[in-house]
Amino acid sequence: MNELQARGLLKEIGPRHAGSVGRPSLVLALDGSRTGALGMEVNVDYIAAFATDLAGRVLIDRRIGFDAMEAGPDRSLDKLATVISRAVADLDRLGVALSGVTVAVPGLIEASTCTVTLAPNLGWREVPVADRLVAAGVPADVPITIDNDANLAALAECSSGVAMGVSDLVYLTGEVGVGCGIISGGRPYRGADGFAGEVGHVVVDPAGELCGCGRTGCWETKVGLAALVRMATPDHAYGTDQRFVRDPEERLAEIEQRRAEGDLRVDAAVIEVGRWLGRGAALLVNLFNPRMIVLGGYFARLADRLIPVAQKELERSSVAMAAGRCRFAISEFGFGAASRGAAHVVTERVLSNPTTIAIR
Template sequence: MHRSWTGSRNGGSTSSNRSAGTPADQATVRRSNLSLVLRHVSEYGPRSRSVVAMETGLNKTTVTSLVSELQARGLLKEIGPQHAGAVGRPGLALALDGAGVGALGLEVNADYIAAFATDLGGRVLIDRRVSFDSMGCDSERSLTELARVIGEAMAELDLLEVRIAGITVAVPGLVDTATGIVDVAPNLGWYGVPVAEWLVRAGVPPNVPISVDNDANLAALAEFTGGVASGTSDLVYLTGEVGIGGGVISGGRLLSGADGFAGEVGHVMVDPSGERCGCGRIGCWETKVGLAALVRMATPDHAYGMHDGVMRDPEERLAEIELRWAAGDPRVDLAIGEVGRWLGRGSATLVNLFNPRVIVIGGYFAKLADRLIPVAQAELRRLGVEGSVARCEFVASDLGFGAASRGAAGIVTERVLSNPTAIDVRLAEPAPEKERE
């Protein structure tokens, strides 16, 4: 797991290193120390207060105070004595709690809306995908459906007595993360859509933080923290959807660019005499390797844009392609071979630019990986710079079409780890009569 640290580790509490400070300074320091303790237990597992103090450099009194607050917020719990071989009475081990704190991630894509929720400890509470033709609807209709999915998810979490720490929505396009506005999502036909603001108006409680981000970036983070390439400090993630997006992890950090728009690899022009893309340009990479391109070549009678009254999820489209392949339809082999070659050609440019160790392919790419990867890898080695391509390989994601919604939920969890005060202190339940006496 990628680990990032906040707070002091140089002996004593951070607050003790300041001779004086304003109340605002003290609040910031305490928030930082709360994050330090919570993140430490989250990443390294159960340990006693004294061990936490020793490993973080905070003094024991400070740790005891911080732990009490984290327990009151429902983020840490005691699980029993920790036997570490030391002489004397063993201390009570602390572990991540968060069973009552939930993170909700959503993804809006061309033909589905996905929802994924976990508690702070990582227990999966919701994992589903709803077929929906976002390409055939205006943004208001799509957001209405998104709000409905969110409402159902929040109701389920409420029944589980889980408080929602936040919501993050993944969208395949350029997103102004500071405002929650989607500047442009070509395959959805969205331009200047204020997603966060719209969801508040649609009934999401105002005390639930809402953020919006690019789907490929969120999927890349999910892969980096818990996927097949977990911990690989230099990787590229490629979505395998109607459109193609890329998330780039470089030196262990997500590469976002000056405006947060890095990774729009699907709209790199690869064929000046090719098909017109949804963005309006000619010959973009996604016109060669996007799911719409595969469907157009392999099952032209059911291509995207042909509204025959049947709502098709990506899994259903792939199942139909597999059936035709099993029946010996030559168009399927030709189509997969063509996609594989263009996948390798475009990836050669990415390897030359970013020098990753791994290219993780998600979505439908992963479903057809056994046939796509050999072709793509051969093309990559033919076109890429010799040294870099020799040490880079394609691997198939095991997160399916839900990688972006997983990453979206992960963003909410990370926000809690960075600022535990975002979670309200739980009201204490009345003590039983005997205890009160």
């Protein structure tokens, strides 16, 4: 107990008088208020930061627009290091010591070496993220880990989101690309090399659009945010205007505005995305037999119109019994699910091994 107190993880909350005889016992309680966990996400058009203390109190929750695809890995990681440094300074002012950082990236991750093997939508290949961040100024004594964004978002939903208590689920990111986090039997399913869940690059239309991975007709070319923007607002599609970086929420606001103005392309685009979303979801239901498919990112924002269309395609294309026992759910975390899940990973690591926190 003394050691845990010295590490700032326990605190005295006063004596307890259980009876009239003997010395009163000293009551201790978990105290995570001085130790922080930081989750980061770098995606195509933003960087997100989410920090909590070990008690779950939210300390930082921010997202900044940033064109990571245009910037490339070096400039992106320099920017990421800057955002981390700012977060560390903010935590320090609150009297909170950072216990670790987990970074969410939309791509294939080699967790043991903290390397992004391939992130097609970012244009990254074999990028040693932890080493680059340390070289860019992140303190070397801060543990850094990385993971796939969809895997981390799925963890967030299981730990504190709409899927609490659900042991078998699929989480679908609604970003420029599409990722998939799988929880099976209450545990993340990663596959032999940690690459499971890359459903965005399953080819569904060989005659379709060219994907960032170099293939043609991948699922994300049908349902990713870039696909929706291309169909609904072709004059503002990704890559048509590089003068400023647009946050995904701004793109969705424009689509909603055009729909309100009677632009028929918007409804047609949402219906088309819904059809392909249902077809892909049916494949996942047939493969993994989940109880829930959680829609995150922009899917959640448009869920009231996407789900009815997707549900029909799901029921038509999947095994009837499996489809009937699986339901769509809407994430409440929006574009912040991955960074929230990243912070959760840091918290779980500390709680499973408190000796990682220095004695103060």
